[in-house]
Amino acid sequence: MTEPKGEWALIDWIRRQAGGDSAAVPIGPGDDMACVRIGPTECLLTTDSLLEGTHFNLDRATPRQVGYKAMAVSLSDCAAMAVEPVAAVAWVGLPESRPMAFAEDLTAGLLDAAKRFACPLVGGDVTSWEAGLAIGTTVLARTGGTPPIRRNGARPGDVLFVTGRLGGSLLGRHLAFEPRVAEARRLAAAADLHAMIDLSDGLATDLGHVCRESGVGAEIEAVAVPVSADARRLADRDGRFPLDHALSDGEDFELLLAVSAGDAERLGRENPLGSVPLTRIGRVVEGQGVTLVEADGSRRPVEAAGYEHFRGEGPV
């Protein structure tokens, strides 16, 4: 589940209104997935939507890519909690002008992701309407060998890591990314993950969510951030710094995690992810907000609210 900029207030409002019973609902609104109990079984749920013109543009994406992305976004939430996808349901608001073949391609994309991540599509709902394509997915997941990893457990002194390389997903990766479901479970098996989140809104913003939920601050070392080749290509075009893209572009769908210094040393030594990079990018500190520490030691705030320049555009 993601929160677009400027609508965090609504999520907070829903949290306050929803109240709830923490025994039946161990994790309510505001994390990557909610957790509810059915008898002894913990069930995790996430829901996400892709809206034409906001999350994709049909001039630049095939319906099959959009279907894949819709499912992959929710699977990435499973990765963020290090839980195991069980099943998915999806619904589609289909523009009336689109032929049946379009709906089939879209569904084929949903099924591509469903098969690849062993998360069967078990139900859905398709409705025609006069507006743009809207597609919503809900994934149900189960816990693996560890409790779900939340956003709120980062502690001062923790070390921050990210998987993969960041920025520039707009150039195409946002349609074909690999949700880090297996990687998350390997990380959770290898270390005591204090907090984790998937990078949907951009590193600066998503680290800001972790800080706020955990009641801490964070420092990112500018030279440590793994900048993707796409971020460099995009920077060549638009004149911004590649690091700007790596910090602020949305939809990387990589993982950001916080672990103790001891576990950090071990993860650094034994990267359990094989060919997927796992990079130490900074640390958790007392206080609040996200601070970028440049190579020369200069410091500046980078969380979305503090550093407007980093606000990128969506990957349309």
Next chain:
Amino acid sequence: MTEPKGEWALIDWIRRQAGGDSAAVPIGPGDDMACVRIGPTECLLTTDSLLEGTHFNLDRATPRQVGYKAMAVSLSDCAAMAVEPVAAVAWVGLPESRPMAFAEDLTAGLLDAAKRFACPLVGGDVTSWEAGLAIGTTVLARTGGTPPIRRNGARPGDVLFVTGRLGGSLLGRHLAFEPRVAEARRLAAAADLHAMIDLSDGLATDLGHVCRESGVGAEIEAVAVPVSADARRLADRDGRFPLDHALSDGEDFELLLAVSAGDAERLGRENPLGSVPLTRIGRVVEGQGVTLVEADGSRRPVEAAGYEHFRGEGPV
């Protein structure tokens, strides 16, 4: 989950593509809810969407009513399976022109239904876009004392009942209906329900779904159908027969059930629903399709595909 007219082909296509493991997924696409297993626990899932201009019109419905309806539609699927709602997630595609207060009213409506039916809203996703209001809900449910009641168990000789009174929900009931969650569980406790469905597409169409899934036909006795006062009011306006509305109008969200003749006699004698009407409307027969039997004994097909005249308009 519902299937709009003309898109059943897509659901069939998804079913064929999805394949699946019937031990892990006891109920896949095509029923009111899917059922998946997490360890020993059966988890039921349904997803539904409401789209502006198709399912509601903001000139005639408040955002709070739309929020209530969004949740109630999925709760009605829980009723159709006679299962117990556990939790819901929702997502909203919010027109950019709408103020924060609009989103709060919409959410207040979701929470109205959540509280009334003890189904907490545990997560969600809100995104602004340039098109109309779209809202999707997913409800997770658990089995009660009985297995989930499916669409596919009707047998020749069974008796058909409906709850409530049918037709004319367009006049307002479609925004404020009461999902028959408690009634369904009382019915399941009182009788061996062979098949059940909630009436979202209209009695003729939904009975057609039950017939097709069960491999049977059905006869409806015209004089037995409980016609609502709204259906009569609408008929006064548009010159159609009240019975037409009762058979073909969508969004009654009442229950249609099939039970053995013995159970039917008992249900007729001991209506377990108190003030909610439970009316015997016909029977299940060998063959296929839905036939209307008039008081004079004349017969005609009424399933949507067979009797175009009954195609009503959506409740916009």
